[in-house]
Amino acid sequence: MNLLFLLLFGLISNGATYKPVVLIHGILSGPEKMIVLFEEIEKAHPDTKIYNFDKYDGWSSLENTWRQVLEFRSFLEVIGRKHPDGINVVGYSQGGLIARAAIQTLPFHKINIFISISSPQAGQFGANTAYELFYSKIGQHISIANYWNDPLEQDLYYKFSKFLPIINNEIRTQNSSQYKNTLLRLNKMILIGGPNDGVITPWESSHFGYFNTTLNVIPLHKRPIYIEDAIGLKSLENNGKLVIIIKPFVHHLTWHTNRRVIQEVIIPYLD
DSSP: OHHHHHHHHHHHHHHTOOOOEEEEOOTTOOGGGGHHHHHHHHHHSTTOOEEEOOSSOGGGGGSOHHHHHHHHHHHHHHHHHHOTTOEEEEEETHHHHHHHHHHHTOTTOOEEEEEEESOOTTOBOOOTTTHHHHSSTTGGGSHHHHTBOOTTOHHHHHHHOSSHHHHTTSSOOTTHHHHHHHHHTOSEEEEEEOTTOSSSSSGGGGGTOEEOTTSOEEOGGGSHHHHTTSSSHHHHHHTTOEEEEEOOSOOGGGTTTOHHHHHHHTGGGOO
């Protein structure tokens, strides 16, 4: 009887535990800006182990994106070894893009859920002349230049950008299959964004939508990255593993600091 009780107690206890969560901040920001999100996860899921990535804060977040990706990948590897049953990853803004790329470079990861909060997954656009700096050897040392996707200068984008077109498999490389297969290992990918974001341009980039050459926004499901299943988004959705959340009336700077928003669109997806 005592043995049966212990077995049942063990099953109940294991069922009530939550996977560790890794947080990564956005551009020109730092781990301190993720504290509200940290607190809300802790409150909703007591005793959850939470890791708040503390590298590349402030101005250092402008360093080359690949450098940040590799650093975060190493961080995930260390955390993953500590928790072989799996972890969850939550990335905000640029951090969500860095996290996604880091996951793509980990062929045997045990990441269960990846949540991307208002991240420029299909790129960022804005000032019409920014490409003059960004699409150059010097410009590519700047993180935002690595995912600057100028719809009016696509030839230069493919010529100079050493990051986004590669991880989105727009340019085929020897790692293209890995970049797709690693995302397919996820149990869930949550893409969060909204029309009142005010920073990510177009805001649909948070869902892999983007401008065409006439500056009309093409939604994810009509873009080659989905139709051709370039990085596995179509497969994830067909298997019920891709969740797209459109949340209006949320500004970019409040996705990770508004407790109500966190409770509504982030907490429910953490297991």
